[in-house]
């Protein structure tokens with residue numbers, strides 16, 4: 001189900017959404033930020049956890065719009081100050097800072113429009129609530145705030161790092177799974193969706209911390225050790241590469257166990273987790 005065909009159709013769906021936007025540098029820059037080498041991991045996660053992925057396309061697009069806005073803004077000089085993203089120039093490097101800010105604003109705003117156009121009633125209310133909660137000032141934006149506040153500090157605790165990872169990274173994964181929960185009408189199992197989103201988000205972030213150290217610029221699309229050079233707090237501040245690798249193996253095993261607790265066919269979820277493990 002979660003096949004290349006679905007992902008190709010999802011790419012088409014994204015492009016089609018922008019068909020009626022005025023032709024402009026703004027549209028060009030939005031598509032520059034959105035299309036290309038992104039892994040679409042959050043959409044894949046939603047598709048893996050619902051019965052009908054096509055019904056989840058708008059949720060997946062909304063989430064991907066938010067994710068990409070956050071990357072565009074994160075790369076700005078006032079934030080993480082990165083010149084490259086996904087192996088190409090960051091949006092502000094290609095189109096200038098002012099346009100990159102507008103691109104982020106527009107992608108974020110559009111995410112809620114996508115939901116409004118495609119869902120109704122109680123479902124729509126729940127999805128908007130989820131997306132705004134997990135992406136906003138109680139979620140991802142709060143995580144980015146904590147991250148910026150603590151950059152370059154030497155006395156960060158592991159607890160604080162875990163808190164930053166929860167908000168900055170895991171919240172969007174939790175949003176993905178809870179959107180799937182709403183589409184599945186499966187609120188009775190909310191804790192399970194929440195726990196899986198949390199686990200996958202943290203695994204994802206720890207891998208990202210590790211790759212910053214052990215992978216080349218060609219492999220990650222950004223300069224090697226860029227987090228380290230910026231004095232960012234990462235898992236590698238507290239543990240050796242070997243310790244982080246064994247923690248990842250242990251946590252992946254626990255996450256596979258957690259997936260077994262869902263009462264629907266979890267083949268897709270297991271396959272996606274396997275892809276994440278091997279990436």
Ligand code: GRG
Pocket residue numbers: 037038039040041069070071073074079086140141144168169204205208
């Ligand atoms: C600017 C409000 C605001 C938030 C920014 C997402 C984020 C918060 C910062 C990006 C920096 C970072 C390393 C975040 C951790 C999450 C993460 C690993 C993002 C990259 O996600 P991928 O790997 O990206 O899914 P692709 O390119 O595949 O879409």
